[in-house]
Amino acid sequence: MPDSRYSDLERPPLSEAALNRALVRPGSVWTGVTVVERTGSTNADLAALARQGTPQGAVLVAEEQLAGRGRLGRVWTAPPRSGLTVSVLLRPRPPVETQGWLPLLFGVAAASAVRRLAEVDVRLKWPNDLLVGERKLAGVLAERVEDAVVIGMGLNVSLRPDELPVETATSLAIQQGACLDRDPLLRAVLREVESHYRDWSEAAGDADRSGLRAAYQASSATIGREVRVELPGGRFLAGRASGIDHGGHLQVVAEGHRYTLSAGDVVHVRPGG
Incomplete structure (x- = not known):
């Protein structure tokens, strides 16, 4: 008997044509949406296209990703059509030193879209995770490719508890989200990304003038928390995220000193933990 968990009725495929009609228009950042049944990594595929000179605005969505990567080389997997696995190709004009904001921008946009459609209180853990409570709903990964930036996201939509890749993850279905339809969720995320990206670009990458820093801080689950940060080289820093x-760097106060971190793996420390 076929496995009904992956039926078109319960987990319908995305329509490439419908997404292009909805998102690609004159003057839009998005120039084309491609939906593939499966691939190794949407980020790797778009990175290859970026090296070939593909213009800004390409969007690649995979119904199943076989070799997805998170930060620090972690594997990100999910059953077919159970989530949104999407990458976008941008060629930003603002200075390179401001482009560390791009994965945070994507996180702000995705969290805003999911909160609005799914009515789930999504917060951001610096630098790249979307959380519900302390459980991971989505991860964002950005990679520089010559003069381009590829940003990918894996968002858990209909996964059941027994399908989660790790016990600390969650999904919109588990959180009883108001919207589990991937099509409007993807449209909303990409429209939010486009809006924030335009504002940030017009402000020449200034996160304050564009409102991006304020938006990020308003959605942050990290600021104000006691954290333990795993730093490159196996070092750790424990303190309060200020x-x-x-x-776009995280500021942590520890033992009376303020540290500014451009990279690190953050663990939120429970009170008394």
Whole structure:
């Protein structure tokens, strides 16, 4: 008997034609949406296209990703059609030193779209995770490819508890989200990304003038928390996350000193933990 968990009725495929009609228009950032049945990594595929000179605005969506990667080389997997696995190709004009904001921009946009459609309180863990409570709903990964930036996201939509890749993850279905339809969710995310990206670009990458830093801090689950940060080289820093600086870096106060971190794996420490 076929496995009904992956039926078209319960987990319908995305329509490439419908997404292009909805998102691609004159003057839009998005120039084309491609939906593939499966691939190794949407980020890797778009990175290859970026090296070939593909213009800004390409969007690649995979119904199943076989070799998805998170931060620090972690594997990100999900059953076919159970989530949104999407990458976008951007060629930003603002200075390179401001482009560390791009994965945070994508996170702000995705969290805003999911909160609005699914009516789930999604928050951001610096630098790239979308959380519900302390459980991971989505991850964002950005990669520089020559003069382009490829940003990918894996968002858990209809996964059941026994399908989660790790116990600390969650999905919109588990959170009883008001919308589990991937089509409007993807449209909303990409429209939010486009809006924030335009504002940020017009402000020459200034996260304050564009409102991006304020939006990120308002959605942050990290700021104000006691954190333990795993730093490159196997070092750790424990302290209180106090804010996000103008470059998108995390500021942590520890033993009376303020540290500014451009990279690190953050663990939120429970009170008394």
